[in-house]
Amino acid sequence: AQSVTQPDIHITVSEGASLELRCNYSYGATPYLFWYVQSPGQGLQLLLKYFSGDTLVQGIKGFEAEFKRSQSSFNLRKPSVHWSDAAEYFCAVARRSGYSTLTFGKGTMLLVSP
Amino acid sequence: DAGVTQSPTHLIKTRGQQVTLRCSPKSGHDTVSWYQQALGQGPQFIFQYYEEEERQRGNFPDRFSGHQFPNYSSELNVNALLLGDSALYLCASSPRQGAGNTIYFGEGSWLTVV
Numbered sequence: 001a002q003s004v005t006q007p008d009i010h011i012t013v014s015e016g017a018s019l020e021l022r023c024n025y026s027y028g029a030t031p032y033l034f035w036y037v038q039s040p041g042q043g044l045q046l047l048l049k050y051f052s053g054d055t056l057v058q059g060i061k062g063f064e065a066e067f068k069r070s071q072s073s074f075n076l077r078k079p080s081v082h083w084s085d086a087a088e089y090f091c092a093v094a095r096r097s098g099y100s101t102l103t104f105g106k107g108t109m110l111l112v113s114p
Numbered sequence: 115d116a117g118v119t120q121s122p123t124h125l126i127k128t129r130g131q132q133v134t135l136r137c138s139p140k141s142g143h144d145t146v147s148w149y150q151q152a153l154g155q156g157p158q159f160i161f162q163y164y165e166e167e168e169r170q171r172g173n174f175p176d177r178f179s180g181h182q183f184p185n186y187s188s189e190l191n192v193n194a195l196l197l198g199d200s201a202l203y204l205c206a207s208s209p210r211q212g213a214g215n216t217i218y219f220g221e222g223s224w225l226t227v228v
Contacts, residue, residue: 004156036219043118043204044157044219090156100208100217101147101170104156 002027004091006105013081014113021076021108023091031093033074034102035065039087046087050074061085086112116141120205127195135190135223139207145169148180151172151202151222156177163188176195192225200227205227 003026013019025031032051036044048059055067065076074091088109092102127133139146145164148200149157159172163182182188185205192199202222209216 043221046216046218049216092156093176094217100145101159101162102149102157102206102217103159106154106156 002031002093002095002103003061004093004105007091008090008108010109010111012111012113015083016066016080019076019081019085019110021089021091022064023076023105023108024093025072025073025074025093026074027093027095029096030069031095033065033067034092034094035059035063035074035076036090036092036104037061038090044090047076052089070092081110081112083112083114084105086110118143118207118218119188120195120203120220120223122223123221123224124180124224125227129195129197129227130192132193133195133225135203135205135225136187137190137205137207137220138166138187139205140218143207143209145210146182146186147206147208147217148188148190149204149219150174150208151204152198154199155186157204160190164199195227197227 005024034049035047040041047063048057050057050067057065063078088107090107121136147162148160149158159173161171162185166182177193179191196221204222207215
């Protein structure tokens with residue numbers, strides 16, 4: 001069965017520092033890959049997605065993610081974190097064939113310190 | 115253009131009661147999915163509706179049922195509520211069938227079962 005692992009439950013980063021959130025997936029074939037962000041009490045907002053092509057994907061709010069097939073990873077990065085980036089981040093995958101349903105990781109809570 | 119809208123925003127129910135949550139998809143979207151997000155967890159897929167039929171279902175008991183109307187809006191019904199059903203229920207819509215379409219989420223309905 002497919003699964004998504006986000007090994008870090010919480011991460012604290014100083015404002016202005018760089019950020020990397022890890023995501024590993026287990027799947028029969030390379031799935032579609034997504035990162036979503038959820039602010040407290042809010043729904044999910046799509047940051048970026050990888051379908052094919054360039055393995056470095058640019059998203060909104062200055063985020064990027066790199067797909068590494070050999071490591072089954074899709075890590076999210078940002079060069080300089082802002083206090084407004086504090087939120088929960090979810091990695092998700094979807095099968096390439098069939099219907100558009102998502103399997104999510106358990107999320108990583110990002111805390112930004114001044 | 116309104117995005118995915120859900121109602122109610124918050125509600126409290128007693129064990130054993132029944133609840134109905136509602137969702138209007140983003141304009142132009144005809145596929146609606148429901149997810150359950152327990153506290154501290156990632157969203158879990160409940161089921162997906164397309165052309166007024168349940169097309170795919172996750173690992174949820176029959177107490178969870180749904181409906182899709184001709185205008186593509188959808189309802190999620192949960193019978194015989196348990197304390198463990200307390201969660202954020204997210205509705206997601208996507209355009210047409212097929213994997214890889216961008217999935218948009220609503221703000222969710224917070225259900226508390228006491």
